[in-house]
Amino acid sequence: MAISKKQSADLARQVFEYAPAPEAIDHVRIQPTYGLFIGGKMVEPHSKKRFPTINPATEKKLAEVSEADAVDVDRAVKSAARAFDSWSHLSPSRRARYLFRISRLIQERARELAVVETMDGGKPIKESRDVDIPLSAAHFFYYAGWADKLEWAFPNRKPRPLGVAGQVIPWNFPLLMLSWKIAPALAAGNTVVLKPAETTPLSAMLFAEICMQAELPPGVVNIVTGAGRTGSLVVEHPGVKKVAFTGSTEVGKLIQRALAGTGKKLTLELGGKAANIVFEDAPLDQAVEGIVNGIYFNQGHVCCAGSRLLVQESIAEPLMEKLKRRLGTLRLGDPLDKNTDIGAINSRAQLEKIQGLVESGVEEGAELYQPECKLPERGFWFPPTLFTNVSQSYRIAREEIFGPVLSVLTFRTPAEAVEKANNTPYGLSAGVWTDKGSRILWMAERLRAGVVWANTFNRFDPTSPFGGYKESGFGREGGIHGLAPYLDLN
């Protein structure tokens, strides 16, 4: 059994390629077609139109979902309006009971929801299993607790629900964004019409089943599927009293324009171009993990992704070396494999957008680094990408890429770091890495961003408010702050 060091290392390279460890999918039942969830049951769409939703990792069709037209949306809003009367007068502790029940059902069906989320959206199973689904359940659990305590949440005010909330959510965290929207709305006594993204409607369809299982009164939650057109029908419907949108800044602006003068309450959670700032005294190995988690988590399809890395010049070289080495250990591939770190890009359109912006980065003179990485033949994939030699004026440093692409810039002093970090139309999040507590506070005071993470990144909790500055939107979701937009506090 004498093996030389060289032979043994060769053996390691050959064999310690982790064998496939796919999550089982035989426990999941995806129906061939889905209707719309209106008035407590699945109904056929008036439009008679359906469109396919595919698995972005294989490009195979998973199911066909309905495309809601104006009549469908009208039905959904009317159903929500009818339900509002009794739901808003239900004793708050009973409302809480429904929310607790939904939270429990999400936990009970967690495996199934995680698999569907991964198949429909392309994200690694370890992320849907460990992040999306547990956080979704946690949001319902958290807001269930507030349902009968609204008067304590807003002392000396008379919190009253608004009516029907129209909610439009994105494709990057389908079930989690649904939970961020529906849980506070219901806790506050509103009813909702929600439109999931057209590329990721399936977990919302499972959620409709959960509402039925929970025996939620008909019409309290309505889910209409479709593309942008359906979304605009929802937000512009006169029966809707409150609009909540998470998505691109471009669409957010259109919505705000459309709602001007209607008296509807609006919250927008839009794009970002967050700075992740690493000082020379930072714990480097953990900073590298934070950088990776900041931009490669969920293939960079995260509005608060740390897409701009600001490194203090004195440590730029060792940090880049560590980061490049770490990029080489990221495992890209089958999102259902439990060892996959980077899954599939959500859609062909998004892949093309990422490719376009990366090309612009190369053309403008930035230096591209991608680890050796085999991309599967079918499906939409993009390797983890790093740009150095980036200047503030390049498109890759200014525009939201929404993909696994990191732009690295350097700074010399804390003041310069703040200046560069704030030099963007966005302001959703920021990260600060330093061993010095006072500097964390100094930075947090000056960074114009809704969330500032210290020595961590992309950490979420239902109790913590989340939202933007400037073109990243307004209004907060999560925590007590997340209740206010769903209440009339006057």
Added chain:
Amino acid sequence: MATALSLTHLGSLMRGVRSVDEVGADERAASLAKRSIKKASKLWALDLAVRCMDLTTLEGSDTPGKVTALCAKAIRPKPGDATIPSVAAICVYPARVADAVAHLRGSNVHVASVATAFPSGQSFLSIKVAETVEAVSAGAHEIDMVIDRGAFLSGDYQRVYDEVVAVKEACGKTHLKVILETGELGTYDAVRRASILAMAAGADFIKTSTGKVQPAATLPVSLVMMEAIRDFVRETGRQVGFKAAGGIRTSKQAIAYLVLLYETLGSDWMTPELFRLGASTLLNDVLMQIDKERTGVYQSGDYFTID
């Protein structure tokens, strides 16, 4: 070499060693522990775990008979199954080295001896050196020394450094593993500092624990030590090995350490020359899991010898 590296201001230099964020290190270790290692890669990892194992007995009740039995197990972990490799070494107290050497002659299994007033390290340098010299002359291939945690925690880095240098000198060509006893160091910052100190003083391996103190080896502590090795190699070009010891009893744990090693230091470290698992009760669980992977069924404990 020893005096050339001796520095008057070692203390302030050590305090300048880069810090570790505890929350981040714990998270990283926990995420790697979730890797799912199956089938061929599991079998390969289990085989490597056997090849990298330091089969250990460190009891007051150790006798020549006990050591004889352990040696037999070390050479042929599963009698009648030649596909199971020998372990890397057996690890005993200095007084048992001669017994072990006699029984292992002709095999590839090394004899490792703990030394330097194991496990506390609270003795005189002359005695530590003498113990090392005795163990080496009795035929030990490897010495597992402990650092003086009292000196380290009181900030007397120079003393810790000098002791490692002196023991290394006493070892001559014998391989030196330096035990940090991380369970007594309190913080990951201190673990990192002690790792760098031991490597700078000439350690061939750094090792987590004696197994006599709780907590013994943990994944995050191992991660911090491996990252220190990575940085040390980058600065000096000298490869230093890593040994996890204490509390590793199951195949699942052993595989988690191999994953951590693979993703932190890479394939080059996946060899008994740069990685060891110190354990007294791990081997049979690994053998049982190998059987399970090969045959699909679990055998009862009676099918595995209990030496």
